[in-house]
Amino acid sequence: DIQLTxxxxxxxxxxxxxxxxxxxxxxxxxRWLAWYQQKPGKAPNLLIFAASTLQSGVPSRFxxxxxxxxxxxxxxxxxxxxxxxxxxxxxxxxxxxxxxxQGTKLEIK
Amino acid sequence: QLQLQESGPGLVKPSETxxxxxxxxxxxxxxxxxxxxxxxxxPGKGLEWIGSxxxxxxxxxxxxxxxxxTISADTxxxxxxxxxxxxxxxxxxxxxxxxxxxxxxxxxxGTLVTVSS
Numbered sequence: 001d002i003q004l005t006x007x008x009x010x011x012x013x014x015x016x017x018x019x020x021x022x023x024x025x026x027x028x029x030x031r032w033l034a035w036y037q038q039k040p041g042k043a044p045n046l047l048i049f050a051a052s053t054l055q056s057g058v059p060s061r062f063x064x065x066x067x068x069x070x071x072x073x074x075x076x077x078x079x080x081x082x083x084x085x086x087x088x089x090x091x092x093x094x095x096x097x098x099x100x101x102q103g104t105k106l107e108i109k
Numbered sequence: 110q111l112q113l114q115e116s117g118p119g120l121v122k123p124s125e126t127x128x129x130x131x132x133x134x135x136x137x138x139x140x141x142x143x144x145x146x147x148x149x150x151x152p153g154k155g156l157e158w159i160g161s162x163x164x165x166x167x168x169x170x171x172x173x174x175x176x177x178x179t180i181s182a183d184t185x186x187x188x189x190x191x192x193x194x195x196x197x198x199x200x201x202x203x204x205x206x207x208x209x210x211x212x213x214x215x216x217x218x219g220t221l222v223t224v225s226s
Contacts, residue, residue: 001172032211034211034212034213036213042218043205043216043217043218043219044156044205044213044216045216046212046213046214049211049212049214055214087155087156089156089212089213091210091211091212094210094211095144095161095163095169096169097158097169097171097172098146098158098209098213099158100155100156100157100158101155102155103155103156
């Protein structure tokens with residue numbers, strides 16, 4: 001099974017900062033990686049798919065990059081509404097298995 | 110606008126069967142080329158894919174849960190369902206339904222199911 005490891009597990013930052021979250025896959029997943037944002041009490045919300053394609057309606061301060069085993073989510077110019085938990089998810093094993101990273105909690109400094 | 114809504118009991122006794130239904134509106138689950146799946150999240154923890162159904166019949170399950178899970182679709186009601194049998198306390202979680210292919214673009218709001226006597 002493909003495992004996804006996110007780092008850091010939590011990060012503190014201020015409004016206006018630039019934050020980078022990484023997701024490492026245990027084997028090559030090409031570009032089949034998505035990022036989700038989850039706020040308390042809400043379902044995850046798709047931000048980025050295919051490693052770097054922004055989902056419709058998602059602000060351009062969010063960006064993704066990477067391929068193979070190493071991926072990053074970058075938020076440039078943090079806004080108050082960005083403080084949430086972020087998950088990566090691999091779709092390489094589709095349709096037989098889907099796995100998520102353990103999550104990264106982005107907190108206000 | 111596609112919408113998914115989970116429904117079912119919020120409390121299930123240990124060893125019994127957890128049963129949930131996802132009602133889909135704004136789109137058809139049949140002949141859609143989409144997968145209809147279930148994901149769960151224990152309180153304060155991460156996300157776990159449970160399984161999915163495609164084209165009203167073909168199913169895919171997480172190997173770690175496969176022996177206890179059944180997912181089915183009822184196209185006449187535009188619903189799909191989850192049954193998880195022999196539940197234990199660690200099955201307590203928010204259960205989400207979702208429409209997906211390689212990525213999960215549409216989610217229901219989730220429903221908390223607690224396993225307790």
